[in-house]
Amino acid sequence: MEPTFLAASPFLPVIGWSVALLIVHILLQGMTATKELGSTWNAGPRDGNRKPEGKLAGRAERASANFRETYPGFIALAFGLIMAGDPHGLGLIGAWLWFIARIIYIPLYLAGIPYIRSLVWVGSMIGLALMFVVMIV
Structure with a gap:
């Protein structure tokens, strides 16, 4: 028997979309690395120390790592x-704020735009903070 509070929760769409955003990060990171290093590298075991050195691939990797740092907290709070x-x-509201900020963060990071990117990141943290406050109060 499925609990009714889980089946009807409005958090489920944002959780589902957050998984889609995780996949976008994974694909973006893989595609930029493959563009730089080639499909043979991507299809291979990647045993060596060869890593992408280009700006775009590096930014995609760092943006993905940044997302994955906050993602467990988002899921736990949701x-x-x-x-x-x-x-x-x-x-x-906090959950959607986190999600929307994380979407906006990607092109800002890939474009190398400082300060605004940091403000957007702060917005995502405010979203998590709202979720946290609601949960503990």
């Missing part, structure tokens, strides 16, 4: 809020 039964309030 499921915590689902379990707490507060699906429509400030926590949900």
Whole structure:
């Protein structure tokens, strides 16, 4: 029997879309590295120390790493809020704020735009903070 609070939670779409965003990061990182190093490198075991050295591949890798640093916290907070039964309030706004900021972050990072990128990152942290506050209050 499926719990009704899980089946009806408005957090589920943002969680689902966050997985899609994770896949975008993985594909972007892989495509930029493959463009630089070639499909033989990508298809091979990558045993050596050969890594992409270009700006775009490096930025894609760092943007992905940055996303993956916050992603477990987002997932934990989202499921915590689902379990707490507060699906429509400030926590949900925080979840969407985190998600939208993480989308905006990608092109800013790839383009090498400073300061604005950092402000967007702060926006994503505010989203997580909202989720956290709702969960502990």
